[in-house]
Amino acid sequence: MTKPVLRVGLIGSGFMGKAHAFGYGSAEKVFDLPFRVELRTLADTSMALAQHAASALGFARATDDWRAMVADPAIDVVNITAPNALHKEMALAAIAAGKHVYCEKPLAPLAQDAREMAEAAEAAGRKTQVGFNYLCNPMLALARDMIAAGELGEIRSYRGIHAEDYMADPNGVWGFRHDPAGGGAFADIGSHALATAEFLLGPITRLMGDTVTVIGERPDGQGGRRAVEVDDIGRTFVRFANGASGSIEASWVAMGRKMQHDFEVYGTRGALLFSQERFNELHFYSADDPAGRRGFRRIEAAPDHAPYGRFCVAPGHQLGFNDLKAIEVAGYLDALAGRAEEPFNFRKGLRIQSLVEAVHDSSKAQVWVDVA
Amino acid sequence: MTKPVLRVGLIGSGFMGKAHAFGYGSAEKVFDLPFRVELRTLADTSMALAQHAASALGFARATDDWRAMVADPAIDVVNITAPNALHKEMALAAIAAGKHVYCEKPLAPLAQDAREMAEAAEAAGRKTQVGFNYLCNPMLALARDMIAAGELGEIRSYRGIHAEDYMADPNGVWGFRHDPAGGGAFADIGSHALATAEFLLGPITRLMGDTVTVIGERPDGQGGRRAVEVDDIGRTFVRFANGASGSIEASWVAMGRKMQHDFEVYGTRGALLFSQERFNELHFYSADDPAGRRGFRRIEAAPDHAPYGRFCVAPGHQLGFNDLKAIEVAGYLDALAGRAEEPFNFRKGLRIQSLVEAVHDSSKAQVWVDVA
Amino acid sequence: MTKPVLRVGLIGSGFMGKAHAFGYGSAEKVFDLPFRVELRTLADTSMALAQHAASALGFARATDDWRAMVADPAIDVVNITAPNALHKEMALAAIAAGKHVYCEKPLAPLAQDAREMAEAAEAAGRKTQVGFNYLCNPMLALARDMIAAGELGEIRSYRGIHAEDYMADPNGVWGFRHDPAGGGAFADIGSHALATAEFLLGPITRLMGDTVTVIGERPDGQGGRRAVEVDDIGRTFVRFANGASGSIEASWVAMGRKMQHDFEVYGTRGALLFSQERFNELHFYSADDPAGRRGFRRIEAAPDHAPYGRFCVAPGHQLGFNDLKAIEVAGYLDALAGRAEEPFNFRKGLRIQSLVEAVHDSSKAQVWVDVA
Amino acid sequence: MTKPVLRVGLIGSGFMGKAHAFGYGSAEKVFDLPFRVELRTLADTSMALAQHAASALGFARATDDWRAMVADPAIDVVNITAPNALHKEMALAAIAAGKHVYCEKPLAPLAQDAREMAEAAEAAGRKTQVGFNYLCNPMLALARDMIAAGELGEIRSYRGIHAEDYMADPNGVWGFRHDPAGGGAFADIGSHALATAEFLLGPITRLMGDTVTVIGERPDGQGGRRAVEVDDIGRTFVRFANGASGSIEASWVAMGRKMQHDFEVYGTRGALLFSQERFNELHFYSADDPAGRRGFRRIEAAPDHAPYGRFCVAPGHQLGFNDLKAIEVAGYLDALAGRAEEPFNFRKGLRIQSLVEAVHDSSKAQVWVDVA
Incomplete structure (x- = not known):
């Protein structure tokens, strides 16, 4: 039986563009995908760039005309890894043309744009995906399943962090991530921490934010200086629908941190600790262990934790970041084939944008806000 | 030359009473104290209890009459390790009798009581100490000195936590720590996190709190149930006078945690990570290390880090909790002898109480409050 | 400019067969390979198996006739991932047919067979590779480079371990890894530890082995029992040509260990610690750091550590096991194109087999043996 | 009821002399000792030194005449912390005078001397102790008890290490630890690793040693150079009476290591990992945990692990090195009072010396030797 072909168009070939291409490539070998993937066209800002990337990444055609x-x-499906400000225009055009759309996070700088995108896709019956790759880690699935199965008892509290240091240097040049419309650390990486929090514990219902600009101006790249208004650090208190309280923090000036996407979940019968710095591990404390033998146990990723076994039949060999992207691709293709729900569609991407904006609104107004 | 004698009276012989006795005992051998310590009298609630403890802990006399x-x-000096609610009466009586007073934390359930105590001591010219033992760790002194010396550059952000699980069991009986007047997790252990934060970074100027009651009632110990209003978990955003922002959290229902008194400090040139779970280590990231060779380095406690060398001439042997208490005792005795400032006097104890109350007030009113 | 095509034939589609296919796939996208890779034919023991695997792994043709x-x-190049006992016959046939050969480790059960294979390839001028994938980790390259550059000073001692628990269960069935001709833990995974040791420190010159059979018989898979003579645990003292001494250990019955491929290197000015359990990290102690600030620093894999940056432009994202295989593939293709030396050819594979046999011989005779 | 008095004489006031004094001091407060301890006389090499130390450490009298x-x-009891070469003369004199003797390790430079000492004590019916302080850690007692109770199943393998770097500097002056009669790394700290191995797994029966001199000469402290013949690094294969095999290693030139007194024990049902660098933790893997939930769990020292609770009623507060010495003192005093067996008497000290010599003999002769 021959598989149907899925013809992929990719816009962008930077960090995430590459990750998409790697992801499709691996996914096709690692998983039993419902489609044969054809990397058909790669679009970039110039023909030279597009041709070079198409050749390197295995796309059949190149173009400088994304439209x-x-x-x-x-x-069949358009992958958008262009700068955030362009996501909306591209996605709406693709949906209008009847394509499915797989867009990097954040879905759009502003929640109202993200809403338009989600509604357009839903109205058109197109299947969508937003790339929150950390969620595709088998150890996060394990954590979510353990929580859902009650292995931690009733959940009482949560701490989530996403901290890096890529904006720590005040001489780093002003860029689109500093744009007041949708920029800042919370939008850029706090969004990951929010996504993980809701992935694990379900919906946040209220929050109280606190965002801070640390580096007030930056070189504008043209010999001058440009004021920066967006948050370098953001924090928020949260309440979950399940009754738990927690906090979530983002920082892109956390000197020394390269990937502190961490969480701690405490329940009545146990707890989980996780750090993306060692993302093939999950640390589990069970109050049900015998007295004198309790402790956080370091569970290493293994074939017990699907879909790890697709990548390697032996435990302890470890997945890499690009493998997470392959899992993300596979999940989306299952959804396109009707085998499964969309793992993280535009509606969910909108949700994250709304939460980010709520953090900012709350911080500005210095009041708690409802996000139910 | 003979040393003057310091005659010590101790009220209480529980957890902290023992720690005081151990501390005096070790301090006298480990340090070159300015006094010869005489453990003169131990007071407890009954004569039997007091006599047993006096004998075990090396006090010459026992009494059931602390007055x-x-x-x-x-x-010469009165050590108070009785329940918090009694601290004020005892300390004021001791000060009135001309004694120096060394009181366990918290100084008093309410800041107004702590203020009375601090003012009484100052008016009487008595030297005081509040027992914030985690501060006496040589690795915390190292951290503070590194920060002060600019080894981290300008400080940008802070995260402090004190989490344990000793109140995680909802069947744990209602006790004085649940008393609405001065009880709760933030008062009990959040106070440690606040003390460490100001020890390292200097004064907090503003904060926004969020405290949560998780276990709404507990057995009253007499067959009934009793409502609990105090916080089981507390969080606060903070601003420091040095310009940094941060967060501080306390929880006594963090299942699996036994001593998560942790902090992270991020500056423009480096960072520090610390966990009381491994309190003989300090992790230091220096942006000045060569490219490709940077990373958090695990500094192990050693004679380089005074006063570690008083306990052991070789590195890596490690101090224990009771050693921290000995350092605390020695610091106080130096102050009593006029060799040094009081390391953590009643005025500072009051400061911590004020901060705790500000966290609660802020949480209740859901507004930021100044604490400058 | 069009790249020449490299037409790949793969024998086997199990654990390592898949890893080869994944490796080629990723390598082509991640690296700028000197060839366009064509996955032409996959051979397996039955046509059904071969067809299924070819389809899943992206090979154009399938066959049940490896000859x-x-x-x-x-x-152009034959990849051998069939059982060890078949490596020799397959490789010799491929070399005779003028192919380059890329063979999984161990090159052959016995060193004399490996020697024949190496000599055949050299006589025929064919380029070869043996798959010691752990060596392809950028952090190992970093370690080797740091050692070579003298960052650790003169090397004094080494400890290498490869321990797992996949043979810990005495009810695990007798298999080819238990075959007295070339089986055992030291051959299977001690070989990795030997390869890493010589990769980092250069040649071993003498050794004294100690191998132990722990599980003396196993189910034969047909209702009976079969005696086991091979080592479940092996240890060896070693001397290196550079003057350092060390030890190397292998165990496949180390309950709880999934991938303890670890080493420690101590020099006059510094030290390195590594564990494959966290293989995106290298821990470095420098005696040149200032007093009171020394400690093992956790260096996280980053674009500073080539070829990490090919996979991801940002630090801290981490490579996975299959990425290591892609690096291995790329290194071999560079050698095939004459761009670089063969990274780990049959001659080196023979070297490892010879060391493994020396460990066994030494252990049996209970004497030190030269392996210079 | 009044306790009998135990009058203590201490020879030496250096590193270990202080540790003994601290140990007696703490033990008396922490434990319910069978004696009231009187620190009666401290002997050192000069009256000034002795008087200073006696005053600092709380001894009533000082002397420069140990005889x-x-x-x-x-x-009643003589504590010997003088240089190793003097242990024998001092201990024999003390035994002859009817004293109990508590001697620092190693008991004597040579096993034949240690044997004389053990036999003299036994003949005289005196109770003895050798100070192997790492054994007094509650986490080691836990490990031993878990092993004895079968929680790990049948023990298959062991790895023990004691590595530090205090002799890593080749400009460190020649001292008694370099004396060919009884010096070297294996005697000095390998002895600790041997003691821990037998403490946990019972007697070693055979071994094969490999000792190495790394720094062939050192300054003699008088402007000249002096040859060094003792081992800087020592390794040994071992067999235990329980059937397990293992290895033990010692190094005092392991740059960066301050206290790597580590072990790993692997059994049929579980494993234990321990590092003295974090000696308030024991890591336990249980194969009986559910699939997908297995991992090494970090057990933190707590009142569950006697005698931790004597020092602190709450978990996670941690013991320090001097606390281990207090436990050692308490164990000896229990033996003196007839409450318990001698925990580690001269006979056991002799055992360790014999093992050390066997390692050296074996290494020199390059043969396995029996040590049953």
Whole structure:
């Protein structure tokens, strides 16, 4: 039986563009995908760039005209890894052309834009995905399943962090991530921490934010200086619908941190600790262990934790970041084939944007806000 | 040259009473104290209890009348390790009798009581100490000195936590720590996190609190149930006078945690990570290390880090909790002898109480409050 | 400019067969390979198996006749991931047919067979590779470079371990790894520890082995029992040509260990610690750090550590096991194109086999043996 | 009821002399000792030194004549912390004078001397102790008890290490630890690793040693150089009476290591990992945990692990090195009172010396030796 072909168009070939291409490549070998993937067209800002990337990443065609690609009937799904400010225009065009759309996070700088995108996709019956790759880690699935199964008892509290130091240098040049419309640390990486929190514990219902600008101006890249208004650090208190309270923090000036996407979950019968710095491990404390033998146990990723076994039949060999992207791709393709729900569609991407904005609104107004 | 004698009276012989006795014992051998310590009298709630403890802990006399002991001219310094609610009465009586007073934390359930105590001591010219033992760790002194010396550059952010699980069991009986007047997790252990934060970074100027009651009632110990209003978990955003922002959290229902008194400090040139779970280590990231060779380095306690060398001439042997108490005792005795400032006097104890109350007030009113 | 095509034939589609296929796939996207890779033919023991695997792994053709494939003029390089006992016959046939050969470790059960294979390849001028994937980790390259550059000073001692628990269960069935001709823990995984040791420190010159059979018989899979003579645990003292002494250990019955491929290197100016359990980290102690600030620093894999940056432009994202295989593939293809030396050819594979046999010989005779 | 008095004489006031004094001091407060301890006389090499130390450490009298002190009828137990070469003469004199003797390790430089000492004590019916302080850690007692109770199943393998770097500097001056008669790393700290191995697993029966001199000469402290023949690094394969095999290693040139007194024990049902660098933790893997939930769990020292609770009623507060010495003192005093067996008497000290010599003999002859 031959598999149907899925013809992929990709816009962008930077960090995330590459990750998408790697992800499709691995997913096709690692998983039994419902489609044969055809990397058909890669669009970038210049023909030279696009051709080079297409060749390197295995796309059959290159173009510097994303609009043409999006309209091309020979494309089934459009992958958007262009700068955030362009996501909306591209996604709406793709949806209008009848494509499924797989867009990098954040879905759009502003929640109202993200809402338009989600509604357009739903109205058109197109299947969508937003790339929150850390969620695709088998150890996060394990954590979520353990929580859902009650292995921690009733959940009481949560701490989530996403901290890095890529904006720690005040001489780093002003860029789109500093744009007041949708920029800042909480939007950029706090969004990951929010996504993980809701992935594990379900919906947040209220929050109280506190965002801080640390580096007030930056070189504008043209010899001058430009004021920065967005948050370098953001924190928020949260309440979950399940009754737990917690906090979530983001910082892109956390000197020394490269990938502190961490969480701690405490329940009545146990607890979980996780750090993306060692993301093939999950630490589990069970109050049900015998007295004198209790402690956080370091569970290493293994075939017990699907879909790890697709990548390696032996435990302890470890997945890498690009493997997480392959899992993300596979999940989306299952959804496209009707095998499963969309793992993280535009509606969920909108949800994260709304939470980010709520953090900012709350911080500005210095009041708790409802986000139910 | 003979040393002057310091005659010590101790009220209480529980957890902290023992720690005081151990501390005096070790301090006298480990340090070159300015006094010869005489453990003169131990007071407890019954004569039997007091006699047993006096004998075990090396006190010459026992009494069930703390008032008499406090008034005894043969006592120079009164150590108070009785329940929090009694601290004020005892300390004021001791000060009135001309004694120096060394009181366990919290100084008093309410800041107004702590203020009375601090003012009484100052008016009487008595030297005081509040027992915030975690501060006496040489690795905390190292951290503070590194920060002060600019080894981290300008400080940008802080995260402090004190989490344990000793109140995680909802069947744990209602006790004085649940008393609405001065009880709760933030008062009990959040106070440690606040003390460490100001020890390292200097004064907090503003804060926004969020305290939560998780276990709404507990057995009253007499067959009934009793409502609990105090916080089981507390969180606060903070601003420091040095310009840094941060958060501080306390929980006594953090299942699996036994001593998560942790902090992270991020500056423009480096960072520090610390966990009381491994309190003989300090983790230091220096942005000045060569590219490709940077990372958090695990500094192990050693004679380089005074006063570690008084306990052991070789590195890596490690101090224990009771050693921290000995350092605390030695610091106080130096102050009594006029060799040094009081390391943590009643005024500072009051400061911590004020901060705790500010966290609660802020939480209740859901507004930021100044604490400058 | 079009790249030349490299036509790949793969024998086997199990654990390592998949890893090869994943490796080729990723390598082509991640690296700028000197060839366009064509996954041409996959051979397995039955046509059904071969077809299924070819389809899943992206090979154009399937066959159950490896001899035909090896003789096929349309194949440039033969990848052998069949059981160890077949490596020799397959490799010799491929070399005879003028192919380059990329063979999984161990090259052959016995060193004399490995020697024949190496000599055949050299005589025929074919380029070869043996799959010691752990060596392809950027952090190992970093370690080797740091040692070579003298960052640790003169090397004094070494400890290498490879321990897992996949043979810990005495009810595990007798298999080819238990075959007295070439089986045992030291051959299977001690070989990895030996390869890493020589990769880092250069040649071992003398050794004294100690191998132990722990589980003396196993189910034969047919209702009976079969005696086991091979080592479950092996240890060896070693001397290196650089003057350092050390030890190397292998165990496949180390309950709880999934991937303890660890080493410690101590020099006059510094030390390195590594564990494959956290293989995106290297821990470095420098005696040149200032007093009171020394400690093992946790260096996280980053673009500073080539070729990490090919996979991800940001630090801290981490490589996975399959990424290591992609690096291995890329290194071999560079050698095939004449861009670089063969990273780990049959001659080196023979070297490891010879060391493994020396460990066994030494252990049996209970004497030190030269392996210079 | 009044406790009998135990009058203590101490020879030496250096590192270990202080540790003994601290140990007696703490033990008396922490434990319910069978004696009231009287620190009666401290002997050192000069009267000034002795007087200073006696005053600092709380001894009533000082002397520069250890022979007189040993003969003093007002002394019950003699503590020897003088240089190793003097242990024998001092201990024999003390035994001859009817004293109990508590001697620092190693009991004597040579096993034949240690044997004389053990036999003299036994003949005289005196109770003895050798100070192997790491054994007194509650986490080691826990490990031993878990092993004995079968929680790990049948023990298959062991790895023990004691590595530090205090002799890593080749400019460190020649001292008694370099004396060919009884010096070297294995005697000095390998002895600790041997003691821990037998403490946990019972007797070693055979071994094969490998000792190495790394720094062949050192300054003699008088402007010249002096050859060094003792081992800087020592390794040994071992067999235990229980059937397990293992290895033990010692190094005092392991740059960066301050206290790597580590072990790993692997059994059929579980494993234990321990590092003295974090000696308030024991890591336990149980194969009986549910699939997908297995991992090494970090057990933190707590009142569950006697005698931790004597020091602190709450978990996670941690013991320090001097606390281990207090436990050692208490164990000896229990033996002196007839409450318990001698925990580690001269006979056991002799055992360790014999093992050390066997390692050296074996290494020199390059043969396995029996040590049953």
